[in-house]
Each structure stands twice: as structure tokens, then as C-alpha cells.
Amino acid sequence: MKFRSFILIFLLTSFTIKPTQIADSVVAMVGSYPVTLSEFKSRYTDYLIASGLEDKYQIREAILSNMINELLLQYFDSNEDIFNNEEYLKEVQWSEKQTVLAYLKDQEVYAKLTASEDEMRQTFVKVNQKIAARHLYAATEEEANGLYKLLQMGVGFEAIAKEIFTDSTLKNNGGYLGYFTWGDMDPAFEEQAYSMNVGEISKPVKTAFGYSIIKVEDRVTLPILTEYEFQMKKPKLERIIKIRKMRAGEVEYLNSVFDRSKFILNADAVQKLFADLNELNIEEISSPSSKDDICAEYNGEAYTGSHVLEKINLIPEYHRSKITSVNALKAVIEGLIIQQQLLLIAQSKGYDRLPVVxxxxxxxxxxxxxxxxxxxxxxxxxxxxxxxFDYYTKNIQFFQTMREINLQEIIVESKEFAENIKARILAGEDFGELAKQFSIREWSAKNNGVLGFTQAEKFGDYEELFWNLDAGEVTGPLKIENGFGIFRMLGKIDSKPIDYSLVKDRVENLYKFDHRSAIRDEYLKELMPKARININYQLLSSFNIFG
Known part of the structure; x- marks a missing residue:
């Protein structure tokens, strides 16, 4: 497997430069900095492979333009603000580690995965088949088992789908997914569906999204599958099989190098450290109260609060910001220890010193x-x-308050009980008293089921349903997490424009984002006079990308 990383296409700025004689192995010179033919070919072929485009001179010019612009930005402009940026330095260090770990995974997991002849022939048949299926979805195994029991009792897919799906299409078509081929769906879903006969119904299947009960409705196979076609597709089939085995291979490898029986977390110390992290920014904690507490141990090595904090402080901010709970902190601590073990393995094998890495x-x-x-x-x-201000007035829809609604709720465990509650409300019983008596969501039950004004979008799939209710109108039962809810509309506040002075910073940020290409190109035009740029147009047009 070729180990690749693609440089992002930073910009496409056209320029006109008089041709000047330069070395045959150099495509362009930016001041004293060359764009060599080998560098350009590597960048250009990577781009063609990633984009699927064919070789064209116009694309060659565009890629070379990018490379010249990057040299201008890097060597002919002041970049002290970037090179002295602590977050940038952290991200660089983090990416170096991730590159080493990616190569370790490539060599120790992917390169050792195999695809047998039998597996490839089975996959060849599957990729030449289309299956039509319907499914019932549940978030938990318990819910899925309940749906499966209903099917066994004779309740139809269509009837159950109407009750469980919020998506109007799946709700009204009995969970019908239409035709799909191998590689279109969740791997676990596909494995089950392709092993079933038409008309067969599966038991609950765990997928990456929850649980599905599958019914195969039809199977269509291409009429002629030749040995020649199989042989031609073998490399692709092998790659598909190995990719589908990747996750299981990673887990197996991780279990072979990280012994969880030797990993110990001190829950109290982790809770204490999380409190330190919450009270102050990480950078401000010079002496956390948990500094000497042992938060974790692995294979006899202890990790104190100070040690863990030091490691967390080296993580880029976009990862640090995800530490929003004690459980998240526990996962980070375990992950950092695993990362340390994997880096030691990679270094012992010399992977970090390889030219490709x-x-x-x-x-x-x-x-x-x-x-x-x-x-x-x-x-x-x-x-x-x-x-x-002109941008603000033309895009006022982005600078408005959010719609808010105030609902009263009663959440109970079963749909039947929810329907009974609704009937009592419609018969005149007091909603608040029923909420106090029966709602399983304690914090709202204490307040007569009143939620208070909340942004409408936080209600997800039910946002429009709730927004369209009239004051006093009751709806439900609606499936809510592990229960069913009855809701009454108490009031709503529509969105309205926010005064420009209050959102000026947001307006400026959005304006710059929308006009980033023009701003960037204008900046580059100002840089160009700082460097003499020479291009070997003959080499650019004539080199063979396969040579």
C-alpha cells in the first residue's frame, strides 16, 4: 500500500511571466527557491489520482501556480505570527506523531491483512448483485428486541415503521430502503442482508448507528459474470475486503500491544483533575490540586495529575475542547497512554526515521x-x-435571533400509557398535575412539565412539528429517547433581526469567509513583486507523468 498524503489545493491564481532559461530538472524558480520536476510530478500525480481528473495542460498550470504561491507565502512574507503561535507548534507536533502512527498501522495492520481467493470470488458476486430491503431501526438492543417480538406476533413492517420513524419517507413506506449494492451500506448491515434469502427477516443486527431488523425484498444479479471480469477486478476486490477487515484488524492489534488488565484508573483523582480543568484554562494551571494524585497506572508506571496535564496541554485545541466530562477525560487519559505505547513500538522499528514518513x-x-x-x-x-453593513442587510437571515418555543411535557415509558395520559388531558385533567405524578423526567416534572423557552432547533426532527402547534394544542405520543412524550404548546417567539452593532464581529467573519478567495488573491498580487519568478514552460508542457 502506497503511503500518501495530499497537499491541499491552496488557490488558483493566474499570472503572466516571461519565460527564462532555467535548469532542465526545474519547472520553476521563485527567487532562489526551485520547484523541481520530481516535486511537481509527485504533487501533480497525487492530485490527478485524488481528483480522478485526466492530465491536461491547464491543470498542470494550476498546480504549478499553487506551488509558486505557496513559496511566495512561505519565503517572501512575514510569518513570525505563525511560527511563534503555540497552537500551530502543537498541531505540527501532533501531526508528526499521527504520521508515524499511521505508518505503524499501515505496516502492522493493513499490510498483514489478507483476502483469500474464496473471499474475493464471494465479493465479486456480491458487487454484481443489487438487493432491495426494508428495515426497522432502534437505538438500543432492548428496543430492537421489542420490535422483533412484535414482528413475531404478526405485526407488519409497515405498521411498526409508522410508529418508530420520524423520517416521513421511511415512516410511510414501511422502512423501505430501495436497491443497494455491496459497499453502499454499513458493513454489518450488508453482511447480514447479503446472507439472507428474499422474504427472510433478520434478528436485530448491531450497526455503527444502532440496531436494524432487515427484511430482504428482492435480489438482482447481473446475468453474466465471466472469469475474465473476475481476474480484472481482483486488485479492487482485494482492496475492498482488506478495508472492510481494517477495523477488526486494528482492534486485534491494539489488544495485542495494550493489555487492559494492566491499566488502572483512579476515578477520584480523575474527577479531581477534571474539576481543575473546569475551573481554569489548561494553560493557567501551573499547580493543579490533583498534581501529585495518581490518575492512572499502566504496566507499573504511574501517571500523576501533573503528568496527565502536561500531556493534555500538548494536544491541539480542537481535541482538548472535547474534554467536556469526566468520562471524556478518562478516555483521553487511556488514549494518551495507548498512543505512548504505540509510538515506542514505531520508534523501536525505526518507522519515525523512514524517508517516506x-x-x-x-x-x-x-x-x-x-x-x-x-x-x-x-x-x-x-x-x-x-x-x-451592506453584507449584513443582504444576508439578514444569518443575523437573526433563533426561534424559541415553550413546551409542557409528560414523558412515560410506554406508548400505551402515553396515549392514556393524552386521553385524560383531552378529557379535562390538569396537564401539570399529571406531569408531576407520572413524568419520568424528574427535573421537568417538578416544574409541572414546563420546559421554559428553548431554541426550537434543539428539538431536532420535531422542530417543525412543535413550531406549527397552536397555543394550548397537545400532540403525541412521540418517541423520545427511551420513552414516549405528550407535549403542549405554551408559547413561541419568532426570530427577528439582531441589531448590526451587536453582531458586527460575526458579520465581518462571515464576510471574510465568503470572500476568502478574492482576499487571498489580492494578498498574493501584493507579494508577487517581491520575487523574480521564472517558469520552464517547455518542461511543464512536455514531461511524461508516467516517465
């Missing part, structure tokens, strides 16, 4: 630089107040 890490570093550079260009751009 080093070059890939450099590409990742360049990607990060370009990301931060674009952010810096946009941040420095000054936009007049009149332009921003």
Missing part, C-alpha cells in the same frame, strides 16, 4: 502552515464598515 510529515506541516496562513491573511484584512 519524514516526507509525509513535511507535507502535513506545509498543510498546517497554509491553513494558519490563510487565517492570518483573513484576520489582517481590513473591511470598511459600509461594505460590512
Amino acid at each position: 519524514i516526507s509525509t510529515a513535511e507535507k502535513m506541516k506545509k498543510n498546517l502552515f497554509l491553513k494558519y496562513k490563510l487565517e492570518s491573511i483573513l484576520r489582517k484584512k481590513i473591511v470598511s464598515d459600509s461594505v460590512l
Whole structure:
């Protein structure tokens, strides 16, 4: 498996430069910095493979334009604000580790996966088949087993689908998914569906999204499958099979190198550390109260609060921001220890010193630089107040308050009981008293079931249903997590424009995002006079990408 990383296409800026004689192995010179033919071919072929486009001179020019612009930004502009940015340095260090770990996974997992002749022939048949199926979805195994019992009792797919799906299509077509082929659906879902006969109904199947009960409605196979076609598709079939085995292979490998029986978490110390993280920003904690507490142990090595905090502080902010609960912190601690073990293995095998890993890490570093550079260009751009206000008025829909609704709810465990509650409400019984007496959501039950004004979008699939209720109108039962809800509309507040002065910063950010290409191109035009740019147009047009 070729180990690749693609440099992002940063921009497409056209320019006109007089041709100048330069070395045959160099496609362009930007000042004293060359774009060599080998660098360009690698970048260009990677792009063609990633995009699926055919080789064209116009694309060659565009890719070379990108590479020249990147050199301009990196060597002919001030970048101290980026190179001194602690978050940038953390991301660079993090990407270097991830590159080493990716190569470790590639060599120790993917390269060792196999696809037998029998597996490839079975897969060949499957990719040439279309299956039509319907399904019933449940979030938990308990709910799925309940649905399966209803099917065994003779209740039809269509009847159950009407009750469990919020998606109007699946609700009204009995959970019918139409035709799909191998590779279109969740792997576990497909494995089950392709093993079934037409008309057969499966037991609950665990997928990446929950649980599904599948009924196969039809199966269509291409009439002629030749040995020649099989032989031609073998490389692709092998790749499909190995990719589908990847996750199980990763788990197996991880279990072989990380012994969870030797991993111990100190729940009290982790809780204490989480409190420290909540009270102050990570950077501000010089001496956490949990600094000497042992938060975790693995294979005899202890990890104190200070040790864990030091490691967390090296994680990029977009990962650190996900530590929003004690359980998330526990997962991070375990993950950091696993990462440490894997890096030791990779280093012992010399993977971190391989040219392919080093070059890939450099590409990742360049990607990060370009990301931060674009952010810096946009941040420095000054936009007049009149332009921003004009943008605000033309895009007022983005600068409005959110719709809010105030509902009263009663949540109970069964649909039958919910229907009984609704009947009592419609017969005149007090909603609040019934909520206090029967609702299983304690915090709202204490308040007579009143939720208070809440952004309508937080109700997800039920947003429009609730918004369209009249004051005092009751709806339900509706499936809510592990129960069923009856709801009454108490009031709603429609969205309205927010005063420009209060959202000026947001207006500016959105304006710059929408106009980022123009801002970037304008910035580059100002940089171009700083460097003499020479292009070997003959080489650019004539080189053989396969040579």
C-alpha cells in the first residue's frame, strides 16, 4: 500500500511571466527557491489520482501556480505570527506523531491483512448483485428486541415503521430502503442482508448507528459474470475486503500491544483533575490540586495529575475542547497512554526515521502552515464598515435571533400509557398535575412539565412539528429517547433581526469567509513583486507523468 498524503489545493491564481532559461530538472524558480520536476510530478500525480481528473495542460498550470504561491507565502512574507503561535507548534507536533502512527498501522495492520481467493470470488458476486430491503431501526438492543417480538406476533413492517420513524419517507413506506449494492451500506448491515434469502427477516443486527431488523425484498444479479471480469477486478476486490477487515484488524492489534488488565484508573483523582480543568484554562494551571494524585497506572508506571496535564496541554485545541466530562477525560487519559505505547513500538522499528514518513510529515506541516496562513491573511484584512453593513442587510437571515418555543411535557415509558395520559388531558385533567405524578423526567416534572423557552432547533426532527402547534394544542405520543412524550404548546417567539452593532464581529467573519478567495488573491498580487519568478514552460508542457 502506497503511503500518501495530499497537499491541499491552496488557490488558483493566474499570472503572466516571461519565460527564462532555467535548469532542465526545474519547472520553476521563485527567487532562489526551485520547484523541481520530481516535486511537481509527485504533487501533480497525487492530485490527478485524488481528483480522478485526466492530465491536461491547464491543470498542470494550476498546480504549478499553487506551488509558486505557496513559496511566495512561505519565503517572501512575514510569518513570525505563525511560527511563534503555540497552537500551530502543537498541531505540527501532533501531526508528526499521527504520521508515524499511521505508518505503524499501515505496516502492522493493513499490510498483514489478507483476502483469500474464496473471499474475493464471494465479493465479486456480491458487487454484481443489487438487493432491495426494508428495515426497522432502534437505538438500543432492548428496543430492537421489542420490535422483533412484535414482528413475531404478526405485526407488519409497515405498521411498526409508522410508529418508530420520524423520517416521513421511511415512516410511510414501511422502512423501505430501495436497491443497494455491496459497499453502499454499513458493513454489518450488508453482511447480514447479503446472507439472507428474499422474504427472510433478520434478528436485530448491531450497526455503527444502532440496531436494524432487515427484511430482504428482492435480489438482482447481473446475468453474466465471466472469469475474465473476475481476474480484472481482483486488485479492487482485494482492496475492498482488506478495508472492510481494517477495523477488526486494528482492534486485534491494539489488544495485542495494550493489555487492559494492566491499566488502572483512579476515578477520584480523575474527577479531581477534571474539576481543575473546569475551573481554569489548561494553560493557567501551573499547580493543579490533583498534581501529585495518581490518575492512572499502566504496566507499573504511574501517571500523576501533573503528568496527565502536561500531556493534555500538548494536544491541539480542537481535541482538548472535547474534554467536556469526566468520562471524556478518562478516555483521553487511556488514549494518551495507548498512543505512548504505540509510538515506542514505531520508534523501536525505526518507522519515525523512514524517508517516506519524514516526507509525509513535511507535507502535513506545509498543510498546517497554509491553513494558519490563510487565517492570518483573513484576520489582517481590513473591511470598511459600509461594505460590512451592506453584507449584513443582504444576508439578514444569518443575523437573526433563533426561534424559541415553550413546551409542557409528560414523558412515560410506554406508548400505551402515553396515549392514556393524552386521553385524560383531552378529557379535562390538569396537564401539570399529571406531569408531576407520572413524568419520568424528574427535573421537568417538578416544574409541572414546563420546559421554559428553548431554541426550537434543539428539538431536532420535531422542530417543525412543535413550531406549527397552536397555543394550548397537545400532540403525541412521540418517541423520545427511551420513552414516549405528550407535549403542549405554551408559547413561541419568532426570530427577528439582531441589531448590526451587536453582531458586527460575526458579520465581518462571515464576510471574510465568503470572500476568502478574492482576499487571498489580492494578498498574493501584493507579494508577487517581491520575487523574480521564472517558469520552464517547455518542461511543464512536455514531461511524461508516467516517465
